[in-house]
Amino acid sequence: MIVNLKKKHRSFKGFTKFYSHNSVVTGTEMNFSTYEPDNKIENAIIWLSGLTCNEENFITKAGVQPLLSDTNTMIICPDTSPRGLNLEGEHESYDFGSGAGFYLNATTPGYKDHYKMYDYISVEIVQILKASFNIKKISIMGHSMGGHGALVLSLNEKELFTSVSAFSPIVNPTKCPWGQKAFSGYLENPETEGGRYDATLLVKSGHNRSDTILIDQGLDDEFLEKELLSDNFIQACDKVDQSLKLNFRKDFDHSYYFIASFLPDHINHHLSLLNK
DSSP: OEEEEEEEEOOSEEEEEEEEEEEETSSSEEOOOOOSSSOOOOOOEEEEEEEOOOOHHHHHOOOOOHHHTTTSSSEEEESSSSSSSSTTTTSEEEEEBBOOOOTTOOOOOGGGOOHHEEEEEEEEHHHHHHHOOOEEEEEEETTTTTHHHHHHHHHHTTTTTTTTEEEEEOOOGGGGGHHHHHHHHOOSHHHHHHHGOOHHHHHHHTTOSSOOOOEEEEEEEETIIIIIIIHHHHHHHHHHHHOOOEEEEEEEEEEESHHHHHHHHHHHHHHHTTTT
């Protein structure tokens, strides 16, 4: 796998870098960003962004660089969907198509040939980390749609990911408008296929982790009641004794101001398990 360095910026004791590569999985050129500390890098955290985002949002807004600067752990931030296509309905709304890949493998005509973000993360990004960066252990985290992706990938692919955390995740997409719209557009049979991509249903069906899932959720998040459905995930975890630490944060919303406020807790959570 050849990755092409597009630009880099010295940042604390390391470099923020931007790459592109030709993806075998999506059949398109894909972009990702990283923060790579100067130390010998052994571990990585995958960050999955939310709706409308790309590889730049987290790495430029969240303030992760000083948190990883003195560690042996890098972070990689892939784009949220394939680009450069013109599929039917792909560019018509913010919550479906470009910038809204939902971290699943599509099965509908057209989309099934390119929108395979589940495999892109779990196969291709993992391969890039191991082959191009010599990574040994990998954790995963994300925000909103990306929080959904992090939870689903970590529950389905337990052997790949040492730990998982999320900010404001869509935890029950088969029951919320965002998820129902995406699943009906990407999946031929959303009623039967959707369960693989719904964290609440996965936990209920026994896809549990031995480590603690960390989630932070703002109580002033405008999407909490309609789209995020945190209580559904809490109830599912309680029923099967899945260890979960879900912090409801008073006055915080859905923005990167919220993410930046509690990102140190999440990075420490991952580092403690990656370096165990």
